[in-house]
Amino acid sequence: MQSANETRRPHWLKVDLTGKGAFYSVRQLVDVQNLHTVCQSARCPNIGECWAKKTATFMILGDNCSRNCTFCAISHGALEAVDPDEPRRVAEAVKSLDLRYAVVTSVTRDDLPDGGAGAFARTIAAIRTANPGCRIEVLIPDFAGSKEALMTLLAQNPDVLNHNLETVEELYPRVRPQADYHRSLDLLDSARRHGARTKSGLMLGVGESRDQLIKTLRDLRNIDCQIITLGQYLPPSRHHLPVERFVEPAEFAELRRLGLEMGFPHVESGPLVRSSYHAEEAADSAN
Numbered sequence: 543m544q545s546a547n548e549t550r551r552p553h554w555l556k557v558d559l560t561g562k563g564a565f566y567s568v569r570q571l572v573d574v575q576n577l578h579t580v581c582q583s584a585r586c587p588n589i590g591e592c593w594a595k596k597t598a599t600f601m602i603l604g605d606n607c608s609r610n611c612t613f614c615a616i617s618h619g620a621l622e623a624v625d626p627d628e629p630r631r632v633a634e635a636v637k638s639l640d641l642r643y644a645v646v647t648s649v650t651r652d653d654l655p656d657g658g659a660g661a662f663a664r665t666i667a668a669i670r671t672a673n674p675g676c677r678i679e680v681l682i683p684d685f686a687g688s689k690e691a692l693m694t695l696l697a698q699n700p701d702v703l704n705h706n707l708e709t710v711e712e713l714y715p716r717v718r719p720q721a722d723y724h725r726s727l728d729l730l731d732s733a734r735r736h737g738a739r740t741k742s743g744l745m746l747g748v749g750e751s752r753d754q755l756i757k758t759l760r761d762l763r764n765i766d767c768q769i770i771t772l773g774q775y776l777p778p779s780r781h782h783l784p785v786e787r788f789v790e791p792a793e794f795a796e797l798r799r800l801g802l803e804m805g806f807p808h809v810e811s812g813p814l815v816r817s818s819y820h821a822e823e824a825a826d827s828a829n
Contacts, residue, residue: 552788554813555774599645599681599818600632602665603658607649609720612783613708613748613775621653624661629668637672643822644669647681652720657685659694666698677701679741679821687725689732696736702769702825703733704741706817707762710754717748717783731765739828743771743817746794749786759801768828769808770801773815789813 604622607614636644646665651658659682666678679702685691696703711723734740742762746755762770774789794811801809807828810820 551776552790554791555776555788599647600635600665601647601649602628602632603648603651603654603661605649608652609650611708611718611721613717613745613777614782616649621651624654624658628661629665632665633668633672636669636676641673641676643677643679643825644673645679645681645818645821647817648683650683652686656691656694657683657688659685659688659691662695663698666695666700670698677822677825679704679818679825681706681817682729684721684726684729687722687728692729692732693736696733696738701739702741702821703730703738704743704769704817705729705733706743706771707758708743708745709748710744710750710758712754713749727761727765730762730767734766734768739769739825740765740767741769741771741817741824741828742767743773745773745775746789747775747785747787748783755797756800759804759806763804763806767806769824770806770810771815771817771819771824772797772801772809772811773819774813 603624605617606619606621607616608618608621610618632646646662646669648658648662662680662682666680669676669678678700680695680700681704682695684705705726707723707726708721709717714721714723730740730742744755744758750758759770772794774794775783775785777783777785791813794813794815798809798811801811808824810824
């Protein structure tokens with residue numbers, strides 16, 4: 543375990559961001575279709591690996607968020623009008639990449655009456671029309687707790703519904719001040735009760751205790767969450783929430799073992815794990 547105040551990242555967090563394989567073709571396609579990806583907006587450390595494999599997480603509804611979580615790299619400027627053509631462009635990108643598994647996420651849009659659920663539903667439908675057989679995972683905001691919005695999305699039967707808790711309940715006021723821990727748990731519970739395969743993720747190293755982390759994992763297991771991702775929090779800049787500690791790979795491995803013992807069908811746990819990392823493999827193993 544490393545000290546909270548160390549500024550240099552440990553060697554296990556160093557990654558090769560050099561573009562390889564299909565990296566540049568994915569970047570060109572994203573630019574040509576005028577699309578946003580969370581890979582870029584959230585400064586994901588796995589962008590080189592994932593884009594080289596022709597996988598990307600498409601981010602709909604603009605690249606500015608209506609919330610201001612202290613850990614997040616996504617900007618908080620003027621919110622864009624909903625683009626009615628965006629679902630088609632995402633579907634075309636998925637087809638051009640010949641994806642078997644597509645991940646769609648969005649910024650939080652508290653300004654929209656349905657929180658953006660309709661845009662998710664239209665995007666799922668467009669992908670399925672253009673790409674029969676392609677499986678779809680959605681990484682969604684909390685829709686301000688609206689059950690109606692959640693049902694709008696679930697009507698399109700995404701293959702995996704992901705909603706990240708991000709951190710333990712005790713840290714929500716500092717990490718996710720506009721969110722609510724129990725509202726997020728309730729969303730995942732409702733989705734599971736309606737037959738969705740559910741997924742959630744936590745970032746470690748923001749000040750959580752081990753007991754708090756274990757309680758959070760138990761909360762997720764109690765609502766039959768199927769897939770869990772655990773990764774190291776890395777501040778996007780010095781203006782964001784500071785990292786409290788660097789969690790060693792051995793601890794991530796131990797947490798994976800613990801999660802499997804709790805009954806999670808799949809646990810993706812490692813320093814560089816992010817929500818959509820190895821998403822297709824996780825969905826397969828959670829069947």
